[in-house]
Amino acid sequence: MSRQLNMDTLRQNFWKEEYLREKMFRCEWHRKYGSTVKAKQKAKAAARLPLALPTLHPKAPLSPPPAPKAVPSKTPGPPLETPIQSEMYPVLPATRALLYEGLSHDFQGRYRYLNTRKLDVPEMRYLFPITTNFIYGWQLGPPVKQELVSCKTCRIESFFRKNGAFALLDPRDLAL
Incomplete structure (x- = not known):
């Protein structure tokens, strides 16, 4: 050009x-x-550089403090506060150990810990229902399997299909 x-x-x-x-x-x-x-x-x-965590060396055990001299106090101290109780039951040590083994990326560590905790029913994890959704199934127990009853004149064994949708009844079944 x-x-x-x-x-x-x-x-x-x-x-x-x-x-x-x-x-x-x-x-x-x-x-x-x-x-x-x-x-x-x-x-x-x-920010893109990987973080280098410092190496922690074990500390030497501290020597116990010397016993204080018995001096009667004239004024009473403030009352000790009771520790705040958690909403959850403490985790079993074996389950807690899963938290520190491996990486979540490899389906270990936190991933395995959370999946193990998920298998427990809420009554085993919490002291009381935390949310209103917990109230609806609190302490219902395991689901009860109901047996399907079939009759000689019916051509189906249940009102539900295997995929959960309603099955339509055959009109011949309705005329008894």
Whole structure:
């Protein structure tokens, strides 16, 4: 493709001014915002780096404090507060140990712990119903399997299909 030859001095000066003006705008923007953009880029790059956790060394056991001298106190101290009781029963140590074994990504660790806790009924996990939804099934016990009764004149054994939808009765079954 060939260059346009219809460039006169007026047009050349226009493009020269446009180029210089754009260059000045870029320099001005870089002077105003360049440092903040670089700081943001450094922060993003630092966020992508993996975190290195410090190594914890076992601490030496502390020696027991010396026994205080028996001095009768003249004023009684403030009453000790009772510890706040949790809403949940404590977790079994074997179940809690699952939490610290492996990674959730490999279906271990927290993943296995939560799936194990999910198998317990709410009555075994909580002291009392926490939400109103808990009230609807609280202490109902295991579901009771009902036997299906079929009669000689009926052609179906249940009102429900295997997938849970209603089965339509045969009109011949209704006329007894």
